Amino acid sequence: xxxxxxxxxxxxxxxxxxxxxxxxxxxxxxxxxxxxxxxxxxxxxxxxxxxxxxxxxxxxxxxxxxxxxxxxxxxxxxx
Amino acid sequence: xxxxxxxxxxxxxxxxxxxxxxxxxxxxxxxxxxxxxxxxxxxxxxxxxxxxxxxxxxxxxxxxxxxxxxxxxxxxxxxxxxxxxxxxxxxxxxxxxxxxxxxxxxxxxxxxxxxxxxxxxxxxxxxxxxxxxxxxxxxxxxxxxxxxxxxxxxxxxxxxxxxxxxxxxxxxxxxxxxxxxxxxxxxxxxxxxxxxxxxxxxxxxxxxxxxxxxxxxxxxxx
Numbered sequence: 001x002x003x004x005x006x007x008x009x010x011x012x013x014x015x016x017x018x019x020x021x022x023x024x025x026x027x028x029x030x031x032x033x034x035x036x037x038x039x040x041x042x043x044x045x046x047x048x049x050x051x052x053x054x055x056x057x058x059x060x061x062x063x064x065x066x067x068x069x070x071x072x073x074x075x076x077x078x079x
Numbered sequence: 080x081x082x083x084x085x086x087x088x089x090x091x092x093x094x095x096x097x098x099x100x101x102x103x104x105x106x107x108x109x110x111x112x113x114x115x116x117x118x119x120x121x122x123x124x125x126x127x128x129x130x131x132x133x134x135x136x137x138x139x140x141x142x143x144x145x146x147x148x149x150x151x152x153x154x155x156x157x158x159x160x161x162x163x164x165x166x167x168x169x170x171x172x173x174x175x176x177x178x179x180x181x182x183x184x185x186x187x188x189x190x191x192x193x194x195x196x197x198x199x200x201x202x203x204x205x206x207x208x209x210x211x212x213x214x215x216x217x218x219x220x221x222x223x224x225x226x227x228x229x230x231x232x233x234x235x236x237x238x239x240x241x242x243x244x245x246x247x248x249x250x251x252x253x254x255x256x257x258x259x260x261x262x263x264x265x266x267x268x269x270x271x272x273x274x275x276x277x278x279x280x281x282x283x284x285x286x287x288x289x290x291x292x293x294x295x296x297x298x299x300x301x
Contacts, residue, residue, distance in 0.1 A: 014182075016182070016187055016252070065136070066136070068137055
């Protein structure tokens with residue numbers, strides 16, 4: 001079983017990298033890019049067979065390590 | 080005074096920090112990240128600068144979950160002192176021993192240069208040898224030193240006189256130019272600039288030596 005975790009900076013936390021990407025897109029002539037936020041995707045292979053329990057496990061992994069919940073939010077998707 | 084300096088894969092200021100502690104009269108032990116306890120009788124733990132675990136995931140995130148950091152937490156919880164510099168500051172915010180977070184510099188560049196700081200409080204065992212408002216120069220060398228905190232945290236830091244250092248100029252986007260902060264009990268200091276790289280006039284300045292002298296003056300014990 002596989003889980004995919006999306007980690008993003010919370011709304012309101014300035015994202016300097018996203019801002020730099022937005023700038024670069026403008027330089028390349030892509031008009032109308034109003035905002036860019038950059039995050040992370042982490043894919044986790046799991047031995048588990050119970051998807052609901054596995055999802056809870058992955059949420060605990062996010063709280064413990066994968067996301068810094070002071071500044072980041074996360075979503076877990078089971079594949 | 081006994082000091083322990085934590086060493087992670089990728090630490091690169093550990094020996095500089097050990098020298099600065101030693102010059103302030105400390106007996107210093109280096110402690111590997113896989114160790115599960117600190118040496119007996121340690122009064123202060125130094126978390127050095129560098130790129131622990133290659134800055135993978137987030138700066139300081141993996142180091143903050145290493146076995147020795149569990150021992151560091153117990154040390155701090157029983158009132159022990161800790162000093163985190165640069166990557167060490169990132170480790171301290173990742174553990175939650177200090178509030179807030181450190182994100183990518185607003186200008187996106189790695190900044191490596193001496194910077195002016197003001198000493199915002201002398202009411203700590205790290206800053207008692209300075210005078211309030213004194214300007215000092217320490218080097219910085221970081222990519223992720225942009226300090227952010229919630230309005231509540233910021234208000235608490237200001238109201239409780241827990242901002243230890245501010246940059247004289249905005250170099251990295253840190254809120255209110257914060258360069259270093261103290262814990263609630265004032266025994267944990269985290270800062271991005273490097274006092275240990277300015278602790279010997281022959282090697283990059285002398286302003287940082289007073290931070291280590293402050294510890295000796297306070298004669299801290301765990």
